Amino acid sequence: MTSYNSRAVDSALAELIAPLGGIDGFVGSAAEVVLKPNFLSPATPDRATCTHPEILRGVARLVRSSTGASRVIATDSPGVGTAKRCAKKLGLGENEPFAVENIDDGVEVSGDQAEKFHHLMLSQVLRDAQVLINLPKAKTHAQMVITAAVKNTFGAVIGYEKAQWHFRTGRDPLAFARLIVQIHELVKPKLNILDAVIGMEGNGPGSGTPRPAGFLAASTNAYALDAVLCQIWGIHPQNVFTLAVAQELGLLPPLQQIEIVGAPIETFKPHPPWELARPMPLRNMGTPNWMIPLLDRVMSLRPQIQKEKCNTCGQCAKSCAAQAITMPDASSKTGDDKVPLIDTKTKCISCFCCQEVCPEGAITVRAGLAARLFGLGRTRN
Numbered sequence: 001m002t003s004y005n006s007r008a009v010d011s012a013l014a015e016l017i018a019p020l021g022g023i024d025g026f027v028g029s030a031a032e033v034v035l036k037p038n039f040l041s042p043a044t045p046d047r048a049t050c051t052h053p054e055i056l057r058g059v060a061r062l063v064r065s066s067t068g069a070s071r072v073i074a075t076d077s078p079g080v081g082t083a084k085r086c087a088k089k090l091g092l093g094e095n096e097p098f099a100v101e102n103i104d105d106g107v108e109v110s111g112d113q114a115e116k117f118h119h120l121m122l123s124q125v126l127r128d129a130q131v132l133i134n135l136p137k138a139k140t141h142a143q144m145v146i147t148a149a150v151k152n153t154f155g156a157v158i159g160y161e162k163a164q165w166h167f168r169t170g171r172d173p174l175a176f177a178r179l180i181v182q183i184h185e186l187v188k189p190k191l192n193i194l195d196a197v198i199g200m201e202g203n204g205p206g207s208g209t210p211r212p213a214g215f216l217a218a219s220t221n222a223y224a225l226d227a228v229l230c231q232i233w234g235i236h237p238q239n240v241f242t243l244a245v246a247q248e249l250g251l252l253p254p255l256q257q258i259e260i261v262g263a264p265i266e267t268f269k270p271h272p273p274w275e276l277a278r279p280m281p282l283r284n285m286g287t288p289n290w291m292i293p294l295l296d297r298v299m300s301l302r303p304q305i306q307k308e309k310c311n312t313c314g315q316c317a318k319s320c321a322a323q324a325i326t327m328p329d330a331s332s333k334t335g336d337d338k339v340p341l342i343d344t345k346t347k348c349i350s351c352f353c354c355q356e357v358c359p360e361g362a363i364t365v366r367a368g369l370a371a372r373l374f375g376l377g378r379t380r381n
């Protein structure tokens with residue numbers, strides 16, 4: 001599949017959902033269905049930052065063709081802006097087969113999870129949806145390696161709290177992945193449909209390069225769906241932190257037990273390989289979990305600002321919960337003084353929230369000298 005032509009999308013979606021029992025089996029008698037796209041930040045469809053608007057329309061049309069669901073809403077809590085601003089930038093208007101709603105209020109997680117995630121606020125609409133359909137975009141991610149079905153549900157965390165949770169989980173990407181997996185289990189979409197018609201490679205998830213990946217994929221199991229995307233992109237699932245955690249917790253089925261229906265995955269393998277945003281974590285070499293933070297320290301991944309691209313908007317400093325970024329003095333005139341300064345030695349925790357929100361793509365991931373010298377984890381997989 002190479003385009004977002006609405007007819008092609010409709011027939012691809014119908015074909016995709018048929019082996020899962022058809023849309024009626026998911027919608028049932030629910031009066032309302034909630035769609036959770038990837039609305040990272042307001043960006044036009046050609047940037048491949050957000051789920052393509054035609055996928056939202058196609059899924060909404062499919063849902064409305066079922067016997068139930070008189071109301072379909074799409075919502076997310078973007079890192080920058082609101083769901084409505086993202087929708088507008090994507091070209092979604094008033095007369096869509098669904099309504100777009102902003103997420104303003106959260107509900108504190110209670111029950112078994114309360115102790116572990118003290119004060120974790122999740123969107124009530126997403127957490128309590130009778131039928132939640134997850135609509136992720138296939139992209140690279142500076143910290144988690146990829147963002148697809150599992151990571152997309154982190155959007156249930158209220159916007160301004162996302163960076164705080166990055167900060168609380170600290171430098172260890174596995175700790176952050178555990179949080180993401182717990183959140184995914186709390187919101188638990190009934191169905192996941194991945195938009196990989198045009199994906200993003202390179203400096204994802206916000207400023208990478210759009211690249212045709214050529215497919216849509218669906219599953220009731222987000223972990224299995226992400227693992228298949230990894231197989232296509234040639235990434236060992238152990239190198240994706242969320243999948244490593246899912247495997248630990250028994251949530252990811254063994255790869256040989258994942259039934260793949262449709263064209264063989266070899267059909268979609270990218271040539272040249274999909275370019276990543278960060279060096280590969282090298283977990284598939286049997287590295288024990290306790291060594292991961294150590295290895296990450298050796299790799300010493302840090303944000304780096306490309307001076308020539310920075311417009312000193314200040315978004316990066318606002319997004320940094322570690323307060324590691326100092327904006328330049330308004331009187332600064334030349335050179336390094338003109339761009340924000342990152343305290344990578346004492347404050348930065350390498351969460352890459354700044355890289356995610358930078359509207360100019362001016363922040364990239366830089367590996368430390370040791371990693372570069374020994375060629376650890378090349379960025380092309």
Ligand code: SF4
Pocket residue numbers: 305309310311312313314315316317340357358359360361362363
């Ligand atoms: S967000 Fe990007 S463009 Fe804005 S100040 Fe930071 S580095 Fe510069």
Ligand code: SF4
Pocket residue numbers: 303319320321322323324325342347348349350351352353354355
């Ligand atoms: S500077 Fe960027 S990567 Fe470092 S802690 Fe702040 S937001 Fe995270």
